[in-house]
Amino acid sequence: MWAQPSISIMMCESASGILLSPYVIYKAQKMWAQWTENSPKGDPCCSDRCCMGGSRYNRTNHGWFDGQTFTDWFCSSFLPHAKKLPGRKILLGDNLSSHFTDTVIQLILQTL
Structure with missing residues (x-):
């Protein structure tokens, strides 16, 4: 039986069309340099x-x-x-519990 590879990618784009660089998660015990070569930069x-x-x-x-x-x-x-952007921001996402860490919540409250 072959192991199933698993990769997750976080994408974030603003309403004005700015696309942040992707954030890639590999299923692995360690990172290999080859996996990170020639990466896209977003917009x-x-x-x-x-x-x-x-x-x-x-x-x-x-x-x-x-x-x-x-x-x-x-x-x-x-x-x-x-x-760096003026005004209020909104970050839309799913309700995955890992998105609600104490650190993230504290950082959000500090920026209000």
Whole structure:
């Protein structure tokens, strides 16, 4: 029996058409450099890391987002970009419990 590969990808686009770089989760015990080569950059609006750094990568034993990986995406990709924009923001997603970590909730409350 072959092991089923599992990969999750977080995509985030604004209503104005700005596409943040993808965040990819591999099902693996460790990351391999080859998996991160020549990554897409999204549709950058600035030269900061949140836009121009290219795709970000992580790994879990199961290949999907958990609290740690979602918090990393939120802190390293979404939040730096959102803080630069004027006005209120809204982040739409499903109600997966790993999206509601204490860290994410505290960071949201701090930005209100």
